[in-house]
Amino acid sequence: MNIPEFPIPFVKMSGTGNDFILIDHRQPLIEPESMSAFAAAVCRRKFSVGADGLILIENSEQADFRWRFFNADGSVAEMCGNGARCAARFAFMQGIAPAKMRFETLAGIIEAEVSGDEVAVKMTEPRDLRLHQTISVNNAPLIMHSLNTGVPHAVVFVDNIEETDVCGLGRAIRYHEAFQPAGTNVNFVQKRGEAFKVRTYERGVEDETLACGTGSAASAIIAALLGQAASPVEIITSGNDRLMILFDLSKVKAGGTGPIVYNVFLKGPARIIYEGELRNEALL
Ligand SMILES: N[C@@H](CCC[C@H](N)C(=O)O)C(=O)O
Numbered sequence: 001m002n003i004p005e006f007p008i009p010f011v012k013m014s015g016t017g018n019d020f021i022l023i024d025h026r027q028p029l030i031e032p033e034s035m036s037a038f039a040a041a042v043c044r045r046k047f048s049v050g051a052d053g054l055i056l057i058e059n060s061e062q063a064d065f066r067w068r069f070f071n072a073d074g075s076v077a078e079m080c081g082n083g084a085r086c087a088a089r090f091a092f093m094q095g096i097a098p099a100k101m102r103f104e105t106l107a108g109i110i111e112a113e114v115s116g117d118e119v120a121v122k123m124t125e126p127r128d129l130r131l132h133q134t135i136s137v138n139n140a141p142l143i144m145h146s147l148n149t150g151v152p153h154a155v156v157f158v159d160n161i162e163e164t165d166v167c168g169l170g171r172a173i174r175y176h177e178a179f180q181p182a183g184t185n186v187n188f189v190q191k192r193g194e195a196f197k198v199r200t201y202e203r204g205v206e207d208e209t210l211a212c213g214t215g216s217a218a219s220a221i222i223a224a225l226l227g228q229a230a231s232p233v234e235i236i237t238s239g240n241d242r243l244m245i246l247f248d249l250s251k252v253k254a255g256g257t258g259p260i261v262y263n264v265f266l267k268g269p270a271r272i273i274y275e276g277e278l279r280n281e282a283l284l
Contacts (some may be wrong), residue, residue, distance in 0.1 A: 001041075007277035010042075010049070011090055015082030015270045017210025017239030018052050022090045025056035025068070033080050039070035041283040052205050053080060057096060064097035065103035079150025083214015084118035085270040088112035093272070107150040120178040120267040123217055125148050128192025129259070132223065137172045144173070145222045149264065150185040151203070153218035159199050161190040166208045168235045170201020188217040189223065195234035195242075196223055201247035210239035213266045220245035221261050243268040 008029055008267045021042055022210040023029070030038050039054035050201070052072050060066035067087050091097040092114040099114045111122040128148040134141050145155045153197050154173050158164045170186040173179070198219045200212035220233035224247070235243040246265040 001037040001283075002031045003280065003283075004030045004034070004038070007146045007281045009275070009277055010197055011050065011093075011275045012049060012273040013086040013090065013270060014273055015086045015211065015213065016211060016237050016241035016243055016268050018080075019050075020053045020055050020070045020083050020086050020271070021049050021051045022055045022057065024085060024094055024096070025058050026065075026096070028058075030056070033135040035068065036074035036076070036090055038283065039074060040072070040074035042278065043070075043072035047284070049276075049278070052209050053077070053083055055083055055090075057087060057091060057094075060104045062103040065091055065101075069105065072203070073204050073206060075204045076106070076241055077108075077151055077204055077271035079105050079124065079149065079214075081121065081123065081217060081266045082211055082268075082270070083213075084112065084121045084205070085112050085213065085266065085268065088119050088121065089114050089117070089181070089270040089272070094201070104233065105150070114270075117269050117271055118267065119270045120265050121213075122212070123264040123266055126261050126264060127219060131222070133178065135173070135176055135178050137169065137176065142173075145226075146179075147185065147222060149214040149217040151214050152179065152182055153215050154179065154184045155219050155222045156186065156188050156189050157182070158190055159190055161199055164188045164199065166199045168202050170208065170224045171206070174201060174203055175278060181271070185212060185215050187219045191223075191228065192236060195236050196220065197236045199238045208238060208275065211237035211241060211243065213243065213268075216243045217245050217247075217264055219262070221247060221249070225259055225261075241268070
């Protein structure tokens with residue numbers, strides 16, 4: 001890795017327990033070929049700052065800014081719902097963007113609105129919907145659904161979410177041949193009154209995270225398509241925080257087949273935990 005010039009100012013943020021390191025990278029500090037290794041080093045818990053992901057905010061010619069998003073293992077993700085809410089608040093706070101903004105991600109343009117510590121983002125149009133797939137996991141048939149809400153998600157409805165082996169089952173599904181080569185994030189979902197509890201095994205973190213925005217959106221939309229919910233859907237995260245998912249749904253596409261879902265919004269808190277300066281020892 002090319003060693004960047006230290007110290008590097010950063011902000012640590014949490015989107016309902018999904019935590020990120022944010023860096024204003026409009027003046028480039030880290031060489032593109034070193035970014036993945038840099039992300040993996042600074043996201044390493046207990047040895048460095050520790051986080052589920054790294055977000056670099058850069059200049060854009062089409063929007064208020066663009067981001068580069070890295071998972072904790074250094075892999076690049078096309079989109080991250082909670083990261084998007086944190087990035088919007090960071091950009092507003094640093095004077096990079098107004099309260100109502102647009103920014104570029106690999107999944108497309110994201111619209112966001114910041115109001116205090118609450119941030120709403122308009123997600124990309126969901127795609128690649130598959131309902132009622134049966135795959136074999138640990139030699140047993142498992143029924144699941146899948147949807148791409150910016151990144152790929154599998155959704156499994158369970159009867160006892162507390163007892164579900166999120167890491168064991170999640171890893172088996174994440175690496176299942178049905179989802180290769182990209183792999184998938186995996187959400188386990190259980191209805192709780194009018195709300196839904198969601199626990200997510202995240203690709204690129206390779207662990208359960210305390211919340212997942214795109215996973216919550218995929219779970220809410222699939223619950224609605226199965227007739228179990230209607231927008232707005234309240235999601236209870238693993239960390240017992242709340243996210244709201246709003247969307248429009250029409251059961252049949254005009255002149256075609258299959259449902260369409262559009263105007264998908266993800267709303268919830270995006271909190272600033274601390275600000276600091278990275279030293280070179282953060283990479284050791
Ligand atoms: N935590 C995220 C999703 C981040 C990307 C994911 N790990 C992937 O690689 O697909 C969210 O809040 O949406």
